[in-house]
Amino acid sequence: xxxxxxxxxxxxxxxxxxxxxxxxxxxxxxxxxxxxxxxxxxxxxxxxxxxxxxxxxxxxxxxxxxxxxxxxxxxxxxxxxxxxxxxxxxxxxxxxxxxxxxxxxxxxxxx
Amino acid sequence: xxxxxxxxxxxxxxxxxxxxxxxxxxxxxxxxxxxxxxxxxxxxxxxxxxxxxxxxxxxxxxxxxxxxxxxxxxxxxxxxxxxxxxxxxxxxxxxxxxxxxxxxxxxxxxxxx
Numbered sequence: 001x002x003x004x005x006x007x008x009x010x011x012x013x014x015x016x017x018x019x020x021x022x023x024x025x026x027x028x029x030x031x032x033x034x035x036x037x038x039x040x041x042x043x044x045x046x047x048x049x050x051x052x053x054x055x056x057x058x059x060x061x062x063x064x065x066x067x068x069x070x071x072x073x074x075x076x077x078x079x080x081x082x083x084x085x086x087x088x089x090x091x092x093x094x095x096x097x098x099x100x101x102x103x104x105x106x107x108x109x110x111x
Numbered sequence: 112x113x114x115x116x117x118x119x120x121x122x123x124x125x126x127x128x129x130x131x132x133x134x135x136x137x138x139x140x141x142x143x144x145x146x147x148x149x150x151x152x153x154x155x156x157x158x159x160x161x162x163x164x165x166x167x168x169x170x171x172x173x174x175x176x177x178x179x180x181x182x183x184x185x186x187x188x189x190x191x192x193x194x195x196x197x198x199x200x201x202x203x204x205x206x207x208x209x210x211x212x213x214x215x216x217x218x219x220x221x222x223x224x
Contacts, residue, residue: 048210101153
């Protein structure tokens with residue numbers, strides 16, 4: 001089955017850009033997602049990208065997809081203290097498929 | 112619109128007890144899901160439903176049961192609670208968006224002692 005991998009921690013300075021990386025194994029994954037989880041809260045959908053796209057931009061968020069290498073990244077421009085959270089990468093094949101999640105990347109913001 | 116609501120928020124069970132985790136949505140989505148999140152891990156799919164009367168197993172269904180009698184409700188039942196079921200449980204809905212997005216409830220934190 002699908003396997004999604006992420007690094008566990010990323011530390012950045014406030015105002016810098018954050019780049020969170022993710023790799024997945026199933027080349028038939030049609031949809032790739034980024035979710036944000038703040039402490040004690042549920043998951044908030046940030047953005048998604050179709051597997052036939054290379055890039056998607058949404059305000060401060062940029063998603064890059066390298067389908068050949070099965071590599072996905074989320075760039076957060078001008079990182080703020082409110083961006084401190086766990087970021088989950090997830091993949092799905094489409095239809096009613098459940099999501100396969102990575103373990104999440106803790107984004108730590110330094111003042 | 113409330114979106115996806117889950118009750119209770121917290122619960123402590125003794126080994127062998129049973130309980131039902133409630134999930135209700137007002138988004139009129141056909142698909143509903145139950146996931147569990149163990150500490151330091153991503154979410155794993157327990158059960159899902161594509162519509163009223165239809166349910167199917169996910170990756171980790173053992174020890175759980177579900178039913179889907181209406182579009183809005185998708186309860187998750189634990190019959191004989193075990194310490195291994197200590198987790199945070201999330202309900203999600205989906206199936207309506209262009210990106211097939213799933214939207215999550217706030218979660219139920221369950222401890223089995």
